[in-house]
Amino acid sequence: MILILVAGISAFAQPIAVNPSGVNVNSQGATTVFLTFGPIPPGYSPAEAIWCGELMPATPPAIGLQCVPTTIFGSLPARLNRSTMSGMGGFTDIMGIPPSVARRAYQAAQAGSSSSFFYVRRFVSASGPDQFVNVTCRMAGGGARVPFSLTNVDLKTASGEPILFLNGGEKLPEIVADIQYNGMGRLKGRWEFVQPGEDPPSDRDLLTEATLPIEQRGTQRRFSQISRFNHFLPPTGRFRIKLESPERVPIIAAGQYMLLLRIEVVDDKEGDSDLAALGVGPGIVNSGAVASFPMPTLKFFVSAGDGTPAGWAQNAQILPKAEAQMEASAPVVFTWREMANVSVYRLELLDDDGSTVLTALILPPITQYRAPPWLYDKAAGARFRWRVAAVGQNGERIAESTTRAFTIK
Numbered sequence: 001m002i003l004i005l006v007a008g009i010s011a012f013a014q015p016i017a018v019n020p021s022g023v024n025v026n027s028q029g030a031t032t033v034f035l036t037f038g039p040i041p042p043g044y045s046p047a048e049a050i051w052c053g054e055l056m057p058a059t060p061p062a063i064g065l066q067c068v069p070t071t072i073f074g075s076l077p078a079r080l081n082r083s084t085m086s087g088m089g090g091f092t093d094i095m096g097i098p099p100s101v102a103r104r105a106y107q108a109a110q111a112g113s114s115s116s117f118f119y120v121r122r123f124v125s126a127s128g129p130d131q132f133v134n135v136t137c138r139m140a141g142g143g144a145r146v147p148f149s150l151t152n153v154d155l156k157t158a159s160g161e162p163i164l165f166l167n168g169g170e171k172l173p174e175i176v177a178d179i180q181y182n183g184m185g186r187l188k189g190r191w192e193f194v195q196p197g198e199d200p201p202s203d204r205d206l207l208t209e210a211t212l213p214i215e216q217r218g219t220q221r222r223f224s225q226i227s228r229f230n231h232f233l234p235p236t237g238r239f240r241i242k243l244e245s246p247e248r249v250p251i252i253a254a255g256q257y258m259l260l261l262r263i264e265v266v267d268d269k270e271g272d273s274d275l276a277a278l279g280v281g282p283g284i285v286n287s288g289a290v291a292s293f294p295m296p297t298l299k300f301f302v303s304a305g306d307g308t309p310a311g312w313a314q315n316a317q318i319l320p321k322a323e324a325q326m327e328a329s330a331p332v333v334f335t336w337r338e339m340a341n342v343s344v345y346r347l348e349l350l351d352d353d354g355s356t357v358l359t360a361l362i363l364p365p366i367t368q369y370r371a372p373p374w375l376y377d378k379a380a381g382a383r384f385r386w387r388v389a390a391v392g393q394n395g396e397r398i399a400e401s402t403t404r405a406f407t408i409k
């Protein structure tokens with residue numbers, strides 16, 4: 001009877017393992033690693049995940065090694081937590097190390113501590129002992145021996161506009177994606193776009209394919225494809241991708257469009273996770289180009305107006321909006337839509353009586369202007385009107401917007 005009871009307790013408290021159990025991480029910035037825990041005993045679920053500099057035996061009846069409280073560097077932020085149950089009793093965890101944790105670990109190493117630190121995930125059960133499972137994080141540079149992962153992606157136009165406004169039939173401007181990464185490898189993927197009337201993608205749809213458990217890969221919703229890319233990224237940490245063939249985007253219907261950057265999984269030896277070694281799957285999961293955040297999107301709005309001067313004049317102005325109430329403490333920034341074959345834009349600011357207060361000439365492709373500081377000092381409580389004109393090569397006005405009013409409080 002006693003032997004049966006002991007055997008039952010031992011089976012229930014079967015230790016949970018992790019693969020990989022040790023990884024190289026960037027000591028000077030963020031790192032993302034695909035981890036697999038398992039097998040997860042029935043009734044167990046994941047709890048918090050913590051980084052620390054030292055380990056100690058867990059307090060009985062808990063199993064494994066837990067963090068020494070005085071050496072804790074931080075916990076996994078909720079916004080980076082992409083963990084999920086996976087496979088045959090496995091658990092996929094995306095270990096996204098924030099730069100703040102890497103900095104604290106580096107400072108501790110400078111002060112004489114070990115150059116390695118630990119990631120500890122706790123698993124809990126209502127009827128069994130807590131289990132602590134740790135991964136050794138070896139500090140290195142962000143070079144070739146660190147798992148290939150994306151740490152930041154910025155999708156924008158060449159002029160830096162966060163949102164685009166276009167007329168029907170107008171082509172997209174130059175669009176680029178600035179990528180920060182660790183390791184080295186091939187960056188494979190595609191550009192897609194969401195058309196007016198389609199449901200927008202979810203955060204899960206925007207994750208890189210390598211961030212998903214193996215059984216969920218290939219299940220993300222797909223949209224109309226513009227082009228594909230396949231680039232080799234050397235261990236330099238930064239890369240820029242340009243949208244190729246923007247003319248393939250059919251900008252016809254009026255409404256909101258959305259440009260998507262979709263990243264596919266690639267082989268990466270430094271980030272492989274062996275399911276077979278844990279007994280939760282048939283083999284190795286590749287996780288090259290893993291990321292702990294959804295890829296950004298770029299929205300652009302197409303108006304019903306055409307690209308003619310008359311169409312531009314009707315929809316030229318973007319900000320400030322009509323009858324906007326502007327704070328005196330904040331700068332006034334005028335923005336308008338781009339027009340082809342323009343040599344200069346002429347911005348005019350009028351007071352409420354129609355007298356010209358300010359005139360500015362702006363060279364394309366710039367389509368915004370920040371009002372000078374003296375305007376804020378004298379304009380509190382004043383009402384203004386503004387308009388912008390497109391001037392051609394011979395100095396003639398091709399088109400002129402309507403006059404729009406706003407007030408500085």
